Amino acid sequence: MLSIEDALDRLGEIVTPIAETEHTKLVTAAGRTLKNAVLAPIDMPPFDSSAMDGYALHDSVLDSGETTYTVIGESRAGHPFTGVVANGQCARIFTGAMLPKGANSVVLQEDVRRLENTITVSPDETIRHGMNIRFQASDVAKGKKLLHQGQILNDFHIGWLAACGVESVSTSRKPKIGLFSTGDELQDPGSVLLPGQIYDSNRISLQQLIRHHAVEIVDFGRLPDDQEITRNCIDQATQEVDLLLTSGGVSVGESDFVRPVVEEIGELTFWNIALKPGKPLAVGLIRDCVFFGLPGNPVSTIVTYLLFVNRAIELISGANPSRPLKLSAILTNDLHHSVGRREYQRGTLWKNDSELSVTTVLDQGSNRLTSFAEANCLVEVPESSGNLVAGSRVDVVLLSDKTNHIWSV
Ligand code: AMP
Ligand code: MG
Secondary structure: OEOHHHHHHHHHHHOOOOOOEEEEEHHHOOOOEEOOOEEOOOOEOOOOEEOOOEEEEOOOOOOOOOOEEEEEEEEEOOEOOOOEOOOOEEEEEOOOOEOOEOOOEEEEHHHEEEEOOEEEEOOOOOOOOOOOEEOOOOOEOOOOEEEOOOOEOOHHHHHHHHHOOOOEEEEEOOOEEEEEEEOOOEEOOOOOOOOOOEEOOHHHHHHHHHOOOOOEEEEEEEEOOOHHHHHHHHHHHOOOOOEEEEEOOOOOOOOOOHHHHHHHHOEEEEEOEOEEOOOOOEEEEEOOEEEEEEOOOHHHHHHHHHHHHHHHHHHHHOOOOOOOOOEEEEEOOOEOOOOOOEEEEEEEEEEEOOEEEEEEOOOOOOOOOHHHHHOOEEEEEOOOOOOEOOOOEEEEEEOOOOOOOOOOO
C-alpha cells in the first residue's frame, strides 16, 4: 500500500499544467489561476488623501503661536480643492478627499471649534506631520507585484485588483473534467428503484464538490458493468477532457472493470493507498488525460476526492499548491482504529470554553452518507495510531463547501 504522501508525489509527476492562456475579465475571474504575476498599474492610493473628516493644514507652528486657522476651501471625495493652503489657513476635508497643496496633516473635526470661516484647534491636540493622511503608494507602489503567478483568485483578490484599476487578467484555460459513475445497480434519483437498485449519488456529489473550482464539467452519465463498454466510453471521454473521474468498479470483484481498462488503454500510476475510507483508488494517464478511478462507496468517493482530486485540479490549473489547514481538537469519545492506514472519520467540531472539541459519528461505514448529515469535519487518525481514548488530541479538517484545499500533507 502506498502512503498518501507518496501517492500525491506520484500524482504530481503525471500532471502537466494547462498551457493555454485566456484573458479573463475581472467579474468572471474568481477561482481562475493566474498565468502571470499581476503588477500594480498605478500607485495605491493614487494620491495623498484624508483618512478622516476634518481640516487639512500644515503642521508648522504659526508665527503668532495661535491655533486659529482660516478656512479657505473644501476638498470632498472626487472634488479636490485646487487652491494652496498657506500658513494660518486650512481647508475643510472629508474622508477619501485629496489633500490640498500646502497641507501635510489633517486635524479631526471633533478636535476643532469652528466659528464661521475659522477653526481653532483644541489646546489638547498636537498637530503632527502626516496625521490622518493616507499617503500615495503607501499600500502598493506602481509596478510592484500585486499577486503571484499560480495564484487562484479569490473574491478578496478580485476587489483588490479592481481597486488598482486592473480590468482583466491572464489565466489558465479552465480544465475540462469529465465524470462517469459505474454500476448496473445505479438509478437516477426521481426514478422508482427496481429490486437490487440504489440511487446514484456519487456523480452529483462530485459535481457539487468540483464546481467550487473554476472548471468545465462534462457529465458523461453512467457506465454499466461491462468491460467493453467501459473501455470504449473511457477511451472516448479521455479524448475530450483533461481529467476524467469515474466512481465504482475499481476493486478486484468480478464486475470491477475500471482498473483493467486503464491498464489496457493507458498507464496505471498507482493503486491501493494506505487510506481509510478509500483504499482502492486507481490513478493513471490515458494518453494525456489524467484518470481517477474513485472507489464506489460514497464516503470513500468524497474522501478520495478531497485528498487527491482537489490536488490534481490545482496542478492541472497551474496553481501554486494550497497550504494545509488543520485544527487541533480534543476528542470527546473513544475511537477504534487499527495501525496501518490513515483514517478520516466524520466528526462534529465545536468550541468548548477555550478548547476545540470533536466527537466522531458513531457508525463510520464507508457507505453511510448519513454520517455527513451531522458532521462538520473529518478527524485524521494517523497510520501509526491504535485505538484512541476520549481526551486524546487529534487533528481535524473542516468540511465546508469553501474547504476545497489540500489537507492531507
Ligand atoms: P463498487 O466499487 O463498484 O463495488 O462499489 C462499492 C459500493 O458503492 C457498492 O455498494 C455500490 O453499490 C456503491 N456505489 C457505487 N457507485 C455508486 C454511486 N454512484 N452512488 C452510490 N453508491 C454507489
Ligand atoms: Mg460497482
